[in-house]
Amino acid sequence: MSADRVSADQVTAERTGGRLVVVGIGPGDEAMVTPQARAALAGATDLVGYGPYLARLAVGPEVVVHASDNRVELERARHALGLAASGRVVAVVSGGDAGVFGMASAVFEAIEQGDPAWRGLDVSVVPGISALLAVAARVGAPLGHDFCAISLSDNLKPWETVERRLVAAAGAGFVMALYNPASRARAWQIGRCFEVLRAVLPEEVPVMFARSVSRTDELVTVTSLGAADPALADMRTLVMVGTAETRVIARADGTSWVYTPRGVAAS
Amino acid sequence: MSADRVSADQVTAERTGGRLVVVGIGPGDEAMVTPQARAALAGATDLVGYGPYLARLAVGPEVVVHASDNRVELERARHALGLAASGRVVAVVSGGDAGVFGMASAVFEAIEQGDPAWRGLDVSVVPGISALLAVAARVGAPLGHDFCAISLSDNLKPWETVERRLVAAAGAGFVMALYNPASRARAWQIGRCFEVLRAVLPEEVPVMFARSVSRTDELVTVTSLGAADPALADMRTLVMVGTAETRVIARADGTSWVYTPRGVAAS
CATH class of the missing domain: 3.40.1010.10 (Tetrapyrrole methylase, N-terminal domain)
Structure with missing residues (x-):
């Protein structure tokens, strides 16, 4: 032209x-x-x-x-x-x-x-x-310090790249927001993701499944990496994985807040 | 109590x-x-x-x-x-x-x-x-794939932690949004950050300095990691660093758009 x-x-x-x-x-x-x-x-x-x-x-x-x-x-x-x-x-x-x-x-x-x-x-x-911000606000302040966002979809990048990023981010202490954790065509990725993360992070690390946040079918589950059930993730779910510093504050009514302190102690 | x-x-x-x-x-x-x-x-x-x-x-x-x-x-x-x-x-x-x-x-x-x-x-x-989203929208779509946000302030975490996260994120291919790049009390950190990143990333990687985005004193500079001048960062600036995949589209009027393609080729 x-x-x-x-x-x-x-x-x-x-x-x-x-x-x-x-x-x-x-x-x-x-x-x-x-x-x-x-x-x-x-x-x-x-x-x-x-x-x-x-x-x-x-x-x-x-x-x-x-x-x-x-x-x-x-x-x-x-x-x-x-x-x-x-x-x-x-x-x-x-x-x-x-x-x-x-x-x-x-x-x-x-x-x-x-x-x-x-x-x-x-x-x-x-x-x-973004879903990232809406979910964080809904559960407390899980993104309180450095964080990252990773899409678990391997439609546009190799799955090896996803795993490499999960390991790098978890190892370096980033809170993670996991987009596209599962769909009918991509069922195994979120389970494999938890396996990969369990090799790097303590099993007590808080994990949040947040489905349709702010909509009428909203469903939020706060659990731990050790107990995280891949079946809780679908196309409308954002999964967040904390760090060893992320805290869960239990409340009298059975609900909880999740937050990550702003500071990181010298190690 | x-x-x-x-x-x-x-x-x-x-x-x-x-x-x-x-x-x-x-x-x-x-x-x-x-x-x-x-x-x-x-x-x-x-x-x-x-x-x-x-x-x-x-x-x-x-x-x-x-x-x-x-x-x-x-x-x-x-x-x-x-x-x-x-x-x-x-x-x-x-x-x-x-x-x-x-x-x-x-x-x-x-x-x-x-x-x-x-x-x-x-x-x-x-x-x-968030500043992250406003800056990204202002320059195009630099967060087009996996990304992270890192605060360069070492008031609440050791500087060694910051460097470790920069290296991990750059090495794994995350676009980076750098919060708190500089203040009167923290003048050297952003310069050191660029040094650290130049050891990991090609010098052609796009870098954006976005000051006061959406306000009357807004100032946006698109440059490269090789040419990035730390003096462009202050308390009101968010710095974004792309990846080797991030693209700059030059326009006839001298401005440009910056975006990161959604896909990553197998390597």
């Missing part, structure tokens, strides 16, 4: 006012959708995203909804960029935060690989309350 | 309706404060927090504001818990998200170490848009 063509397409996009915003709508509770996200959605002519996320939104009759399943991120990103290049105002919707295992990376990957004119488009990202 | 005394204090707290909520108010932009955080602030009789965060809030004349400096988290937490135990409705305010190097961990630490009656208090945490 020639430089002239790029330039012509850029002019077209500018003239028509097409733009794309990737929007994180939080974990589910309406009260966790930021006003910035709400405004971005309200300004869109087209909504693009995974069906169940779009179903959470109140959409005006004039808005075009492009729902898809959750496996075709790049294709969905290209479709959204094509719409924006044609002059539409497109909101690409992710649950949680779009930059944390959401659609934002796929959009930029599609831009880099795609039509050079897409680099001239007005593209922005609106952050959202 | 006897069990009788605990029980009596719990009854008092329940009768007076005292409670405590730890609230994350995001990085600065009003449009990033969630409705949930806004409601928690509006319901409080007392606001407790670091002065500059409280100064961002519109406060009614009947609300008592307890501003403090940013070094006395535990003392501030105890003060807030004492107010809640006396029947006040207390909001402890953090910038960003309270669970990410904010006040939430200090509150639970104070509960565990403090008056056993505090375990009977109604304590909750409201998540906020």
Whole structure:
């Protein structure tokens, strides 16, 4: 594609006012959708995203909804960029935060690989309350010191890389948030993950299974690495694994708070 | 303290309706404060927090504001818990998200170490848009795959622990968000951090300095690990370090987007 063509397409996009915003709508509770996200959605002519996320939104009759399943991120990103290049105002919707295992990376990957004119488009990202933050707040303050987020999905990276990261993070004392712990197609990974971690961490380390946090089917289980049951994880679950410093405060009503102290003693 | 005394204090707290909520108010932009955080602030009789965060809030004349400096988290937490135990409705305010190097961990630490009656208090945490998420959204999608957050402050942990975590995270391929990179009292740490990382990572790895993101004095610099200048970091800066996979997309207007692809090739 020639430089002239790029330039012509850029002019077209500018003239028509097409733009794309990737929007994180939080974990589910309406009260966790930021006003910035709400405004971005309200300004869109087209909504693009995974069906169940779009179903959470109140959409005006004039808005075009492009729902898809959750496996075709790049294709969905290209479709959204094509719409924006044609002059539409497109909101690409992710649950949680779009930059944390959401659609934002796929959009930029599609831009880099795609039509050079897409680099001239007005593209922005609106952050959202990620599952990581919502789950931490729900159980107390488990991310109180250094932490990491790891996707257990081996669809886009080798399982060996996942294991290497689990061992590195646990060994170095990071609290871990484990995304995509299980699905119908990936049943064994979370069990293997606990095996790997038990070789590095004490079995008393707190483990939290947090399913659908902030939604009506919310289910939070606080247990230990030694007792953690892989069957508690599914597609809608975020699993958190503490460190040897993470504390559980038992309360009179049978519930508990989990927190990790800010400080680490010299060893 | 006897069990009788605990029980009596719990009854008092329940009768007076005292409670405590730890609230994350995001990085600065009003449009990033969630409705949930806004409601928690509006319901409080007392606001407790670091002065500059409280100064961002519109406060009614009947609300008592307890501003403090940013070094006395535990003392501030105890003060807030004492107010809640006396029947006040207390909001402890953090910038960003309270669970990410904010006040939430200090509150639970104070509960565990403090008056056993505090375990009977109604304590909750409201998540906020963390600096991590706001900065990532601002520059593109640098957290596109597994990532970690590390505080470079050695006030509460030995510097050796910080270095060990930097090496582990870089070696295992995590994108890194570096909190508290520098202050007047901690000037050398960020320079030493880059030295440590240059021994592990290629010098082309993208590095972002993001100061006061979403505020009027916002300043974002995208550079590389080889060229990263420690002088660009201060108390209000979050530093992000990519991986060998992180990409910079140059745009015609001189700006750029930074993203990390979702997938990692088998190695």
